[in-house]
Amino acid sequence: MKLGLALLFTLTFAIIGCRRASESARxxxxxxxxxxxxxxxxxxxxxxxxxxISVHNGTNAECPVSDLRDVKSPKGIVLAKVCASFLKKCILQGSCKVLVGDSFQLLHYSEKVNGEFRFSKVDESICRxxxxxxxxxxxxxxxxxxxxxxxxxxxxxxxxxxxxxxxxxxxxxxxxxxxxxxxxxxxxxxxxxxxxxxxxxxxxxxxxxxxxxxxxxxxxxxxxxxxxxxxxxxxxxxxxxxxx
CATH class of the missing domain: 2.40.40 (Barwin-like endoglucanases)
Known part of the structure; x- marks a missing residue:
């Protein structure tokens, strides 16, 4: 028991003694x-x-038209239009689901083209x-x-x-x-x-x-x-x- 307590004390001291940081968690x-x-x-x-996975259902990310951003495929095809704030979530999380017309599309970050993040449609029959x-x-x-x-x-x-x-x-x-x-x-x-x-x-x-x-x-x-x-x-x- 004494050995266990000593080990716990040492471990606690070691961890607390490390440097501290402040960062926004993904x-x-x-x-x-x-x-x-x-x-x-x-x-x-x-x-x-x-x-x-962030979900854009047409009501949870309302913004002025001037703040809308295109979500494009690697070939530059516009897959959806979302608010700039929601696009940031798509980029941060790597995937997002967007209401396009009357159906949802699951999009996944694919690559950068000329500094712009591009997305691909996910085949949900393979990866839900x-x-x-x-x-x-x-x-x-x-x-x-x-x-x-x-x-x-x-x-x-x-x-x-x-x-x-x-x-x-x-x-x-x-x-x-x-x-x-x-x-x-x-x-x-x-x-x-x-x-x-x-x-x-x-x-x-x-x-x-x-x-x-x-x-x-x-x-x-x-x-x-x-x-x-x-x-x-x-x-x-x-x-x-x-x-x-």
Whole structure:
């Protein structure tokens, strides 16, 4: 017991002693101070954020005509017109759903052309919640974006604190997540961006927000899973696809 308390004290002191930073978390819009881990600590503890799919239904992003922006395909075809503020969300989250005429279109960031962000239509019959890296489908509450120079697509991450979380569909989480995506600011060891589909980023409806994963200061321990167990997890989530 004394050894355990001493270890806890040492670990707590080490983390608190790190430099602090202030940054807006992707998807949350909140800016708060958080502890920046050393590289060695980041190999043990996560630095999380959460992202989701923003939806433009024609009423949640009203703006003057002068503020409308074209959402274009890589070839320059106009796919939709949205407010500049909503376009920023599409770019930040990587995907967004837009009401075009009388139907919704799921759009995914594709590439930059002459400094302009371009989008492609998502084939929802293949990937219901958009694409991650290399055409892999992202999987709400089970997939993360990570630094692909450290964690390749298909890496299985286990977070004990997530075991037993009740998801919006009533399923109980087993604590395993799969790297399926990346992000320009998702860099370094333990830096994971958790995907939650269309669920809002609030504690009332999003269990990962309730767990604290929308804040970079929630440094929970994680483990990389390999071998038969990793294959079992990948198969259970139908990687690179997702369950029906």
């Amino acid at each position: 998807g949350t819009g909140a800016t708060e101070d958080y502890v920046v881990l050393t590289e060695e600590q980041a190999k043990i503890y996560i630095t999380p954020t959460i992202y989701n 919640y958009s694409y991650g890296v290399h055409g892999v489908c992202v999987d709400p509450f089970y997939s993360v974006a990570a630094d692909l120079s450290i964690y390749e697509s298909g890496t299985v991450v286990f977070i004990p604190a997530a075991v037993g979380i009740i998801l919006p569909d009533g399923a109980i989480h087993d604590g395993h997540f799969i790297v399926r995506d990346s992000g320009s600011k998702i860099l370094g060891y333990g830096r994971f961006d958790f995907f939650t589909g269309y669920n809002q980023l609030d504690q009332a409806t999003n269990p990962l927000v309730k767990l604290g994963l929308a804040w970079k200061g929630t440094h929970l321990p994680y483990y990389l899973i390999t071998g038969d167990k990793a294959r079992e997890v990948l198969n259970s989530r139908y990687y690179p696809s997702i369950p029906d």
